[in-house]
Amino acid sequence: MNLQKLFEMQKGLDTFIEKTQKIERDVFKEKGLALMVELAELANETRCFKFWSTKGPSERNVILEEYVDSIHFILSLGLLKGFTAIEKWPVIEEKQDLTEIFLMTQNTILTFIHNPTEDDYLAIWQCYGLIAYNLGFSFEDVVRAYIEKNEENYKRQRTGY
Numbered sequence: 001m002n003l004q005k006l007f008e009m010q011k012g013l014d015t016f017i018e019k020t021q022k023i024e025r026d027v028f029k030e031k032g033l034a035l036m037v038e039l040a041e042l043a044n045e046t047r048c049f050k051f052w053s054t055k056g057p058s059e060r061n062v063i064l065e066e067y068v069d070s071i072h073f074i075l076s077l078g079l080l081k082g083f084t085a086i087e088k089w090p091v092i093e094e095k096q097d098l099t100e101i102f103l104m105t106q107n108t109i110l111t112f113i114h115n116p117t118e119d120d121y122l123a124i125w126q127c128y129g130l131i132a133y134n135l136g137f138s139f140e141d142v143v144r145a146y147i148e149k150n151e152e153n154y155k156r157q158r159t160g161y
């Protein structure tokens with residue numbers, strides 16, 4: 001499994017959603033905002049910034065599901081801009097502070113939304129490679145959870161989500 005396969009799966013899902021919801025306009029901005037929201041939801045589940053609370057992070061599976069929601073939108077944004085040449089999962093094995101990583105990732109996504117270049121698109125993937133490493137997710141974990149959520153997204157469309 002490589003990223004090309006995930007781009008193909010995402011294309012299938014996006015096309016299905018567009019048909020089901022009768023979307024004909026450009027939804028780049030909406031998908032950009034959706035990625036910002038998914039990143040915030042992910043940060044929230046890790047609770048990395050909640051210095052005021054003694055409660056620990058959510059279960060690993062909950063965090064992984066939030067993580068792959070972001071992966072859906074990253075793939076989707078790449079498809080919209082034709083930035084799909086990326087083959088290999090970005091492995092970045094550096095222990096870093098999660099809060100710092102999330103703030104950097106927010107910045108990278110915003111930069112891309114306002115001026116979508118291929119370099120900035122690749123920078124988003126690098127950020128998510130770094131997040132995966134710091135959360136202890138391998139590429140195999142991500143692919144497995146992505147496939148599960150991709151199927152769930154079809155079901156949601158079919159059942160009038």
Ligand SMILES: O=c1ccn([C@H]2C[C@H](O)[C@@H](COP(=O)(O)O)O2)c(=O)[nH]1
Nearest residue numbers: 013014017068069072073076149153
């Ligand atoms: O064009 C789209 C719109 C949504 N999603 C998927 C990505 C996430 O997995 C999920 C987010 O849905 P909410 O649970 O946030 O509503 O929908 C897509 O893949 N493509």
